[in-house]
Amino acid sequence: MIRWLIFVVIVGVADYYAFQSLKTITKNNWWHILYWVFTIAVLANFVIQFYSFSRSDGFSHANSYAIGLLIAMIVPKLILIAIMLGEDVIRIPQAIYSFFTQNSGDGVKHFPSRRTFVSKIALGLAAIPFASILYGIYRGKYNFKVLNYTLHFEDLPDAFDGYRLTQISDIHSGSFDNIKKVEYAIDLINEQQSDVILFTGDMVNNKASEMEPYIDIFKKLNAKDGMYSVLGNHDYGDYISWSNPEAKTQNLEDLKSLQKNIGFDLLLNENRFIEKNGQRIALVGVENWGKGGFKKAGDLKKAASKIDAKDFKILMSHDPSHWDEEVIKDDYHYHLTLSGHTHGMQFGIEIPGWFKWSPVKWRYKHWAGIYKELGQYINVNRGFGYLAFPGRVGIWPEITVIELKKGTKNT
Structure with a gap:
């Protein structure tokens, strides 16, 4: 009242x-x-x-x-x-x-x-x-932007010098209202011709059924080294009422099957190795872990249990607060973490390379783009879709392309 x-x-x-x-x-x-x-x-x-x-x-x-x-x-x-x-x-x-x-x-x-x-x-x-x-x-909610970054690492395996990955995040398919625009974005992703595609969570708003009209569109995604994904906070169905606990559990299982059908290898506190010319990099994926009341299903130790401390590591973790709270403090050195979740609040002012601001900065220290601390990088993707507010103002939907380079920036 x-x-x-x-x-x-x-x-x-x-x-x-x-x-x-x-x-x-x-x-x-x-x-x-x-x-x-x-x-x-x-x-x-x-x-x-x-x-x-x-x-x-x-x-x-x-x-x-x-x-x-x-x-x-x-x-x-x-x-x-x-x-x-x-x-x-x-x-x-x-x-x-x-x-x-x-x-x-x-x-x-x-x-x-x-x-x-x-x-x-x-x-x-x-x-x-x-x-x-x-x-x-x-129009702003479908004003997709491809953002390109080049990151240098002295300990990157030689075979992966020039390796390209595309990251998308926060699809939120239940919000879409224009199939043609989604098709355009999928074509735009494929045009980047990256070696691998990584999706960092929130495929739906609440229900797996929201993604059904778009399955065939997303099945067109392709990358020569495969596609990998993790879950975001919305994927668990925690924000709506269910008729019984079994229905909620089944929804999550349906979503997992749906991701497999599209072609994603869903990492549930697991890891995979991408091998090339006898060398490898480790891809680590955790379930959602977020501070401030968000689900903490992510288990970093379990996810990294089969990798070596010396491996070059790329971590997929939906919520960037996980990086702040656990990842950069971990005994393992995670060279690059990929997150999403914030959407950049879908509102802000941004002049690429010069200035960016959004009210979400008062909630998240790392909320959009590339950050570096303790020799480790994180990219916070601004999101592919949108939620609640049916638009974007100044903070556009993002497709991230990151190229890994051997050495330092000045060499």
Whole structure:
């Protein structure tokens, strides 16, 4: 109840200032009517979808779009509030001063009118996130980007100098609503012609059945040294209600079979060796391990039980907090860890090679791209799909291509 009250207060204040701004720059009643029709329709749809949400099914497309439209409406209004409140910081003291210093009997208006140019500036600035969010919903969620990295290792086996791997993560197939765009992304992955494809978890939102319409599309993926995968937190079906524990268990088994059908070798706290010209690198895959209430099924010691400390090691672990908490502190040296999970929050500002920012940085120390600590690398993939909010703004869906090179960067 308190949450709803806070929500109503925020929306009420936002609409008060937004409508004031609109009235300042136009007296046309049709614009006023359109404003309220749009506002009421978005709010009503959100309330309807909120109360129709099914815990047994998880987020539907209708639920996601209701959230997306609400965000598209609220964020610009919050910008309006900030600007209009700033003007009121000046107007209110002026009104108080005028009240005590001017004779009200002379018909003096104590409260200054809101200035038109301030309203225009506010609406102009508010239009930027409004347009960006709508773009993110309409096109941004399928604006796939191939990000290329070259990483140097002095102890990389000679046979793997120039070895290329493609990483994808966080497919979240239950959110897709455009098969053609997914087909395009799969073709884009294959065009990279990497030696191996690695998938770092969250194939579905909740249920294995979400992936069924896309099985034949993903079966087109191919790499000469195979495809490997691990589980993410959403793959276990922990975020919806099940009719019985057996149904939940069966769902996970169905997902495992589905991954095998696509062509993935699913690593469940296991390892594999990729061999080339008599040399090898170790591929280690753990089940999900995440701090902050997320499932901790990952067992790093078990996953690495059959490899040697001197082996060159690539670890697949869905949640980057695992790297922070266990991996870089482990006795074994994990040369490269591949993670996902954060999605880059699907919102942020990024100028490749120069600047990146997202609110998710306040939750995760390592949230997007390549990081290096204690001589070990991690790549946090921004995700292939999307969840809850049906779009991406500034943080685009990612296909990562990493080339391994022998030696140091300067040689």
